[in-house]
Amino acid sequence: MTEQPLQGHMYLFDSATPPLDDGSYRLTVGTQVDYQGTGQGFSRQHYFDIIGPRFSVPQSMVATTWPPSNGHGAFQDGLAHVVLSRRTLPWERELDPSNLIPPPTIPPGAPAAPAPPVPWVALLVFEEGEYTLLRNIPLQQAVPADVFGRLGSPANISCDAVEADADLVASILPSVEELQLLAHVRWVNVQDRELNTAGGDGYYAVVISNRLPEPDAQCRAVLVSLEERADLVQANPPPFIFPRTGATAQAEAAPPAEAEPPAAGLEVGPADVLPSPIFTLSQPPVHTFSPLIPLPVQFPSGPRVRLIALTSWQFTCEGPGTFRQLMQNLDVAMLGTVADVGHPPLADTGHLQIELQDRLGASEAVWYRGPGVPYNLTRDPNGPYHSADQARRVTPETGAEDVSYAAAFEVGRLLAAADPRFAQAIMRWRRESYKQSARASTIGAMEQRLTLSLPGTLAETLHTPVSPIIGTAAAQAVAASGPPLADAYGLTKVGGAAGMNPANLAAAWNLSSASEAADLLGADPGTLGAVATPPAPTIRPDTTLAEVAADTAGLARLSAARAQAVANATTTLGGA
Amino acid sequence: MRSVSITNPAALAERLTAKDQVDASVPESGMPPYMEMFLAHLRVLIGVPFDYLVPDARLLPDESIRFFYVDRSWTDRLVDGAIAVGKTGSREQAHHQAHAADVQSQLDLTERVVRILQRGLQPPDPPTDQGPARVLTGFLLRSAAVTGWPAMDVRAFSTIVPPYTGNPDDPAAEQWALQAAAAQLTTLRLELLSPSVLLAIFDGIPELVWLEQPHHNIEFGVTPNNTGGFILDRHGPVGQVEQPAVPVPVPVRAANNRVVAVAALRDELAALTGPPVLPQTGSAAFAIELLDYPWRQRFEGVQSDQRASSGAFVSKWEVASVITEPDVRTAVTELLP
Numbered sequence: 001m002t003e004q005p006l007q008g009h010m011y012l013f014d015s016a017t018p019p020l021d022d023g024s025y026r027l028t029v030g031t032q033v034d035y036q037g038t039g040q041g042f043s044r045q046h047y048f049d050i051i052g053p054r055f056s057v058p059q060s061m062v063a064t065t066w067p068p069s070n071g072h073g074a075f076q077d078g079l080a081h082v083v084l085s086r087r088t089l090p091w092e093r094e095l096d097p098s099n100l101i102p103p104p105t106i107p108p109g110a111p112a113a114p115a116p117p118v119p120w121v122a123l124l125v126f127e128e129g130e131y132t133l134l135r136n137i138p139l140q141q142a143v144p145a146d147v148f149g150r151l152g153s154p155a156n157i158s159c160d161a162v163e164a165d166a167d168l169v170a171s172i173l174p175s176v177e178e179l180q181l182l183a184h185v186r187w188v189n190v191q192d193r194e195l196n197t198a199g200g201d202g203y204y205a206v207v208i209s210n211r212l213p214e215p216d217a218q219c220r221a222v223l224v225s226l227e228e229r230a231d232l233v234q235a236n237p238p239p240f241i242f243p244r245t246g247a248t249a250q251a252e253a254a255p256p257a258e259a260e261p262p263a264a265g266l267e268v269g270p271a272d273v274l275p276s277p278i279f280t281l282s283q284p285p286v287h288t289f290s291p292l293i294p295l296p297v298q299f300p301s302g303p304r305v306r307l308i309a310l311t312s313w314q315f316t317c318e319g320p321g322t323f324r325q326l327m328q329n330l331d332v333a334m335l336g337t338v339a340d341v342g343h344p345p346l347a348d349t350g351h352l353q354i355e356l357q358d359r360l361g362a363s364e365a366v367w368y369r370g371p372g373v374p375y376n377l378t379r380d381p382n383g384p385y386h387s388a389d390q391a392r393r394v395t396p397e398t399g400a401e402d403v404s405y406a407a408a409f410e411v412g413r414l415l416a417a418a419d420p421r422f423a424q425a426i427m428r429w430r431r432e433s434y435k436q437s438a439r440a441s442t443i444g445a446m447e448q449r450l451t452l453s454l455p456g457t458l459a460e461t462l463h464t465p466v467s468p469i470i471g472t473a474a475a476q477a478v479a480a481s482g483p484p485l486a487d488a489y490g491l492t493k494v495g496g497a498a499g500m501n502p503a504n505l506a507a508a509w510n511l512s513s514a515s516e517a518a519d520l521l522g523a524d525p526g527t528l529g530a531v532a533t534p535p536a537p538t539i540r541p542d543t544t545l546a547e548v549a550a551d552t553a554g555l556a557r558l559s560a561a562r563a564q565a566v567a568n569a570t571t572t573l574g575g576a
Numbered sequence: 577m578r579s580v581s582i583t584n585p586a587a588l589a590e591r592l593t594a595k596d597q598v599d600a601s602v603p604e605s606g607m608p609p610y611m612e613m614f615l616a617h618l619r620v621l622i623g624v625p626f627d628y629l630v631p632d633a634r635l636l637p638d639e640s641i642r643f644f645y646v647d648r649s650w651t652d653r654l655v656d657g658a659i660a661v662g663k664t665g666s667r668e669q670a671h672h673q674a675h676a677a678d679v680q681s682q683l684d685l686t687e688r689v690v691r692i693l694q695r696g697l698q699p700p701d702p703p704t705d706q707g708p709a710r711v712l713t714g715f716l717l718r719s720a721a722v723t724g725w726p727a728m729d730v731r732a733f734s735t736i737v738p739p740y741t742g743n744p745d746d747p748a749a750e751q752w753a754l755q756a757a758a759a760q761l762t763t764l765r766l767e768l769l770s771p772s773v774l775l776a777i778f779d780g781i782p783e784l785v786w787l788e789q790p791h792h793n794i795e796f797g798v799t800p801n802n803t804g805g806f807i808l809d810r811h812g813p814v815g816q817v818e819q820p821a822v823p824v825p826v827p828v829r830a831a832n833n834r835v836v837a838v839a840a841l842r843d844e845l846a847a848l849t850g851p852p853v854l855p856q857t858g859s860a861a862f863a864i865e866l867l868d869y870p871w872r873q874r875f876e877g878v879q880s881d882q883r884a885s886s887g888a889f890v891s892k893w894e895v896a897s898v899i900t901e902p903d904v905r906t907a908v909t910e911l912l913p
Contacts, residue, residue: 006753010791014858064793068724077806078797079836079866115858171831178838184859188791192763193727204792208863212798212806212834240827240837243806323728323789326721327873331640335630335716344632352631370629371621371651372644376711376781380649384676385656386669405653407628412657415623416614423661425611430662433671 005189005202013185016205017117018088022052052092055139055159057223057310061086063204065221069313073321076215079208080125082223082311083186087203090119090183093227095176098150100230104177119183120227121310122174123209124162128218132163133309142306143229150228160309162222169305172211175237179226182208218316225308232305334374350374351395356403367395367402385409439466446470452477607679613693615679616686618654620712620765620777621646629716629775636718636773641875643785646712646777655683684709688779691764705762712764714777715785722774727790730774732761732782736876789870796866798826798836808841808865824848838862 005011030043053061063085067075084090095101095118134141140148142161174182183205190202213219226233331339336350345353351367358364385391391405416422443458443466452473458464494500502517511517548554607615617623630636659672659679685706689699713732721728737756765777778785798806807823824844827837845865846856856862 010794012860012863014860064726064790066724066793066795068720071720071724073724077800078795081796083792168832171829172835174838181838181842181859181862184863186792189729190727192729192731193766193790202792206792206863208796208866210836210838211832212836214834237837237839239830240840241830241833242825242827243833321720321724322795322871323721323725324871324873326639326719326724327787327871329639330717330719330873331637332875333640333642335635335642335644337642338634339637340634344634346632346635352635354631368631369647369650370631371624371647371654372629372642372714372716373647374644376645377647377649380652383652383656383680384659384672385653386660386663386672388657391653391656405649408650408653409657409660411624411628412618412654413660414657415618415654416658416661419614421610422614422658425608425614426659426661428608429611430668430671433675434667 005187009189011187013187014115015091015117015119015180015183016087016185016203017091018050020050021094022050022054022092024049053086053089053310054093054227055157055225055308055310057084057089059311061089062311065313067221067315067317067321069315071315071321072318073315074317074319074325075219075315075321076213076217076317078322079210079212080123080219080221080315081206081208082123082221084205084207087185087205090121090205090207091117093120094118095120095179095226095233096228096230098228098230101176101233102235104175104235116180118176119179119207120225121207121223122179122182122226123207123221123223124169124172124307125209125211125213125219125221126162126164126168127214128220130164130168131220131222133220133222133312134161134163134306137161139308142308144231147228147231160312161306162224162309162312163304163306166303166305169232169307170234171238173226173232173234174210175234178210178237179233182210213315213317215317218314220312220314222307222312223310225310229307232307335370335372336374351402351404353400356401364401366400367398367404368407369402369404371408380405388413442466443470450474450477607682612682612686613690615655615658616683616690618658619651619683619687620690621651621654621775622690622765622767624654626769626773629769636716639719641715641717641719643715643875644713645781646714648709648712652680655679681709687764688762691766694767710780712777712779713781714765714775716769717774717776717787718772720772721787722768723772725789725793726768727792728774729786729788729790730763730766730776731786731788732763732776732778732780733759733784733786734761734780734782735759736784739874784874784876786872786874788872791870794867794870796863798866799823806836 025048027046027048028043029046030041032039032041061084063083065080065082066078067073067080136158137160139151139154139157139159142159143151186204186206188202188204207223209221336346338344338346347353347367349369350373351369353365354368356364356366385405388406388409391409393402393405394400395402416426443454446452447454452470453476454469454473458466458469499505500521502514502521505511505520506514506517509517509520511520606612621629636642656676663669663672685703688705689703692699733756737752737759761782762779763776764779765775767775769775798808800806806826806828808826827840827844829835829837842856842862845862
C-alpha cells in the first residue's frame with residue numbers, strides 16, 4: 001500500500017488530468033542513419049486510440065453517491081454529488097475542443113477564472129415531472145445533428161438520455177467557470193473501511209450539483225455529458241439574486257432596497273407589515289405571492305433538449321435520513337436484547353429457544369446461541385472435540401438441550417467439507433505428521449535396541465534420510481565390537497608358516513646365512529608385509545626449447561642416428 | 577475395507593492419551609498455510625451463515641446496532657468441526673488430540689492477519705503482535721446508513737478518547753491524534769454481510785466505538801435560514817468553522833431560486849476579508865467552503881446492567897458529537913503534469 005493521508009485527514013485537489021486525453025492519436029517514430037556521407041531516414045506511423053467512458057459510466061466507477069440511491073431523507077439542504085472511483089474521469093475529455101464557446105467576460109474586480117482543465121460532465125438534479133429519461137436510444141437521437149457531427153459521428157452507439165425543457169436546463173446548467181468549481185478530487189484514508197471500497201488508493205473524483213432539491217420532492221440526479229454542447233453551455237454565469245436572508249435583511253432594513261412603490265390605495269407602512277387581510281367592498285382584496293414559492297404546477301412550454309445521461313439515480317426528500325439522523329436514531333443494545341420481551345423466546349443468557357427434530361424424528365425444544373454473546377465468557381478448556389455429539393449439553397435449569405456448540409461444530413465441518421482445497425491441505429497436514437511420527441518411532445526403536453551413536457540432530461533434521469545413517473552407524477558399531485583388523489589379509493599368519501621363515505629355511509636347507517634364505521624366498525621385503533621404500537625419482541633439470549636448439553652435439557647425434565636408420569632401411573630393401 | 581486395528585477400549589484410550597506423535601514444535605508438523613488461513617478465517621466468522629450469527633431477525637431489527645462478545649468456545653468448536661473433515665479413525669483423532677493446543681495458539685496469532693490479507697496487503701513477518709489471545713468483541717449494524725454511506729470509518733478504542741475541540745492546527749491536535757491511535761483496537765473484520773448489514777469484530781474490549789461518515793462522501797450543504805434564503809458558515813484555511821460564525825449569504829440564480837449561483841458565491845467568498853480566510857484558488861478551496869462536517873457517532877460508556885462485570889462494555893449510548901478534526905487542505909492543483 002502506498003502512502004495515504006493520516007487518519008482523519010483529507011486532501012482536496014482542483015483536478016486530476018490523465019497524461020493523455022481520450023481520443024485518436026498518431027505516433028510517428030523516425031530515425032536518420034548517416035554512413036559514409038550518405039544518409040537514409042526511416043519513419044513509421046502508428047495509430048492508437050485512448051478510449052474512456054464517453055456515453056455511459058459503468059456502475060463500477062461510481063464509488064458512492066449522495067443522497068444515497070433510492071434514499072429517503074432530509075436532503076433539501078444539501079447539494080447532490082457523485083463520487084467516482086476513477087479520479088481523472090471528469091477531465092479525460094475536452095468540453096469544447098472546437099472552441100465554440102466564447103471566452104468569459106470577467107467583470108473588473110472579480111477574481112480570475114480558475115485555470116483549465118474544464119470538466120466535460122455535470123451533475124444535474126431534476127424533480128419528478130420535469131424530465132423524461134430515455135433508455136438506450138441511438139446517439140443520433142440524443143444529441144442535435146451538429147453536435148453528433150462534432151462528436152465524430154460514431155456509428156451504432158446507444159446511450160441513455162435525459163430530456164427536459166430548454167428553459168429549465170438553461171436555468172440549472174452550470175457555466176464553464178461553474179463547471180470547474182463543481183468538480184474536484186479528494187484523497188482520503190482508507191485504513192478503517194470495509195472491504196468492498198472501490199478505488200483502493202483513496203483517490204476519488206467528486207462532481208457536485210448546483211441545485212438544492214425541493215423539500216418533499218422526488219428527484220433524480222443525472223450525470224450528463226456536455227462534450228461539444230456549445231449550444232447549451234454558457235460562457236458567463238447567468239444573473240443571480242440574494243434571497244432575503246436573516247443577515248442581510250437586518251442590514252438592509254433601513255435602505256429601501258426592496259421598498260417598491262406601494263400600490264395605489266394602500267397605506268404605506270413598514271416594509272415587514274403585511275397588508276391587512278380585512279377588506280371592504282370598495283377596496284379590492286390584495287393577494288400577495290411570495291416570489292420564493294414556486295408555482296405548484298408547471299406546464300411544459302417551449303422546446304425541449306436532450307442530454308446524454310452517463311449515470312443517474314433517484315432519491316426522495318422526505319423525513320429524516322441524513323447520516324447523523326440515522327446514527328442518532330439507532331437502537332443501541334447488546335446482542336440478545338429484544339424490544340418485545342418473549343418475542344422471540346430468549347433466555348437472559350442470550351439463548352434462543354428453537355424447535356429441533358431429534359434423531360427419532362420427534363420435535364424437541366432446544367436452546368441455541370450464536371457466536372455473539374452479551375457477556376464475556378471464559379473459553380471452554382475441554383478441547384478438542386471430535387464429534388458434534390461431544391459438544392451437546394443439557395442445561396440443568398431447564399432440562400432442555402443446548403445445541404449451540406454442536407451447531408458450531410457442524411457448520412465448521414460443512415464449511416470445510418465444501419472446500420476441496422482445504423481437504424487437500426488437511427490431508428497433507430496429517431500425512432506429514434504421520435510420516436514424521438513414523439520416522440521418530442523408527443529412530444527411537446533403533447536407539448533403544450542397538451547402542452548406536454546417531455547424530456543428535458537427526459530427529460530435527462527432517463529431510464535427512466534415516467536408513468543410510470542408521471545403516472552406517474550399525475556397521476560402525478559391528479566393526480567396533482570385534483578385535484582390530486591388524487592383518488586384514490592374514491599375511492602375518494602366512495609369514496609364520498615354516499616354509500616362509502628365512503631362518504627355518506636356512507636351517508632346513510643348511511644354508512650359510514639367513515640372508516641367503518631370504519634371497520631364495522624372493523628377497524622382496526614387501527612380500528612379507530614390510531614397508532618398501534620407493535626409489536627416489538631422478539631429478540631432471542628443466543630444459544627450454546632454446547637450450548635444445550643450441551645443443552649442436554645432440555643434434556649431430558640425432559642426425560647421425562637418422563642417417564644410420566635410413567642406411568639400414570635402404571640395405572633392408574635391397575640396395576639402391 | 578480397512579480392518580480395525582485397535583478394538584480393545586483400553587488400548588484405544590491408551591492411544592488417545594499417550595499419543596505417540598511428533599512434537600508440535602517440529603516445523604513440519606505445523607499446518608499447511610492454506611489450512612491455517614482457512615481456520616483463521618473461521619475464527620473471525622467468515623463464511624458462517626447469517627442465520628447462525630443472528631438466529632432470529634428480531635434480534636437485529638431495522639435501524640439497530642447490536643454489540644456483542646465473540647464466544648471463543650463457539651469459534652473453537654467451529655475449528656474443531658473443520659478439522660473433523662476426513663477424521664475416520666482413531667489415528668486422526670489421536671493426531672488432532674496431540675496437536676489441538678498448538679493449533680489453537682497458532683490460530684490465536686493468525687486470526688490477527690486475516691483482515692490484512694483480505695485487504696490485499698502483506699502481513700508483517702514475523703508477526704508484530706505475539707501476545708496471547710484477547711477477548712474478541714464486535715457489533716452488527718443494520719441501517720439505511722450502511723447502504724447510503726458505504727465505506728464508513730469504523731474505529732474502536734480501549735479507552736474513552738475525549739473529543740478534540742481545539743484548533744486542528746495546534747500541536748495539541750497532533751498529540752491527541754497520537755493518543756487516539758495508541759488506544760485504537762485492531763479491527764479484525766469489517767465487512768458487509770448484506771447491503772444494509774455491517775459486521776465488525778475488534779481485538780479487545782472497546783470502551784468507545786465510533787462510526788464516521790466516509791470522508792470521500794461528505795455532503796455539501798447550505799443552511800436555510802427562516803426567511804427562505806440560505807447561508808453558509810465561513811471556513812478557515814484548514815477547514816475549521818470560524819468562531820464566531822459569520823454566515824455568508826448564498827446567492828441563487830435569478831431564473832431558479834434553488835440553483836446556487838456557484839460563480840457568484842465563489843466571487844463573494846473570494847472578496848471576504850478578515851480573519852484568515854481560505855484563498856479561493858479553485859474547485860478544491862471552493863469545496864471546502866461548502867463541506868458539511870462528517871458526522872462522527874460515538875458509542876461509549878460502561879454498561880451498568882444487572883449482570884455487568886468489570887470491563888463489560890456499552891449497551892447504552894450517551895454522547896454524540898460532531899467531528900472535530902476537519903483537517904482538509906488544498907494541496908497541489910494537479911496530480912499529473
